[in-house]
Amino acid sequence: MRAAVLRSPGTPVQVEDVELADPHEGELRVRVEAAGVCHTELHYMSGDIPCPLPVVLGHEGVGVVEESRAPDVSVGDRVVFTWRPRCGQCEYCVTGRPVMCVYGRVQARSGGLMDATSRLSTPAGEQVHHFLGVSCFAEHVVLSRRAAVVVPEEVPSAVAAIAGCAVVTGVGAVLNVASAEGSLAGRSLLVVGAGGVGLSAVIGAHLVGAGPVVVVDVAADKLALASRLGATATVDASGLSPAEVVEAVQEATGGGAHMAVEAVGAPATLAQAFSAVRPGGTVVAVGLSAVGATVPVPVNELVQQQKRLVGSLYGSANPPVDLPRLLELYAAGRLPLDLLLGASYPLERVAEAYDALASGAVGRAVVVPGAAA
Numbered sequence: 042m043r044a045a046v047l048r049s050p051g052t053p054v055q056v057e058d059v060e061l062a063d064p065h066e067g068e069l070r071v072r073v074e075a076a077g078v079c080h081t082e083l084h085y086m087s088g089d090i091p092c093p094l095p096v097v098l099g100h101e102g103v104g105v106v107e108e109s110r111a112p113d114v115s116v117g118d119r120v121v122f123t124w125r126p127r128c129g130q131c132e133y134c135v136t137g138r139p140v141m142c143v144y145g146r147v148q149a150r151s152g153g154l155m156d157a158t159s160r161l162s163t164p165a166g167e168q169v170h171h172f173l174g175v176s177c178f179a180e181h182v183v184l185s186r187r188a189a190v191v192v193p194e195e196v197p198s199a200v201a202a203i204a205g206c207a208v209v210t211g212v213g214a215v216l217n218v219a220s221a222e223g224s225l226a227g228r229s230l231l232v233v234g235a236g237g238v239g240l241s242a243v244i245g246a247h248l249v250g251a252g253p254v255v256v257v258d259v260a261a262d263k264l265a266l267a268s269r270l271g272a273t274a275t276v277d278a279s280g281l282s283p284a285e286v287v288e289a290v291q292e293a294t295g296g297g298a299h300m301a302v303e304a305v306g307a308p309a310t311l312a313q314a315f316s317a318v319r320p321g322g323t324v325v326a327v328g329l330s331a332v333g334a335t336v337p338v339p340v341n342e343l344v345q346q347q348k349r350l351v352g353s354l355y356g357s358a359n360p361p362v363d364l365p366r367l368l369e370l371y372a373a374g375r376l377p378l379d380l381l382l383g384a385s386y387p388l389e390r391v392a393e394a395y396d397a398l399a400s401g402a403v404g405r406a407v408v409v410p411g412a413a414a
Contacts, residue, residue, distance in 0.1 A: 044179035051089030055143035070108035077101035078406035091332035093152030099178030101206035111186035124173035148174035149238015211241025226250035231298035235263035237405035239304035247271030320346035
């Protein structure tokens, strides 16, 4: 099959022939319909975050099951891939924090599936690794049943694909974390970063009635899309100092946001979000950064103003429960996920898709392995 392979940081991803072994017990072989172009891969492409190499990239996608070694999934079922499996037995799964499942780390560190071994190789026999247990920039994947959620056939492929990461992360940060302290209805929310995850947070904020909803970004076209999705105010930070950004947010929210979702992952923007929330406010950090990156937090401001800074991986979601619920809301017209979609690319142009993302492309692009090059 054809797949997008990263062989070393700083070099372009190449589409090449890769062998895919048969699924083991508890695994699925899936024909990929669509795969989302997520910023996370850029961290690995640049070397900011290391992983076993060579690796087939792609962690956000959807496909149709062609072979099942799991009793509760049938050939022909449509599944969304999740890059955090749920084993159901570890400390995190049994205490209601399945995105922290220990097998997520096993997959990430080994470059394998839940048993830490790979099903990927080159025709010459060289081992190729899985990316976060998925590797869906390919015509087919083999993955654990624990990393797949059955979804309705009627949901468009591109929408189902981005739901598996961007949507569940952004909407989940609002529903599962920001709303955990009480209803957000009528309370101000700041979203920093208007990429796929940040825009999903805007959709989530609109769903729960938060307001005002303020979005900060450096791209006017992304801010325009944020307004279409429910932002009540936007701040173009391209020509502003950090202090001016904070001042603009505080003015738009009447003294600072009650809650903030930081979807960029840069220390500078995370620090701005912390400064921009009001006393008693909470910042939910969802964006990844380079390994070792740190953010300075003013100790007295943290203590005297009782601000909170919390991390949220994958929207702190329970994917087998949350993904079907989000897609039901989409089907009911409550989540305008179609507006999140950007350009579509065939698999052979995946490198072009990432060049566009790095250059500030608007919307969540999607790779379609079955499309003509």
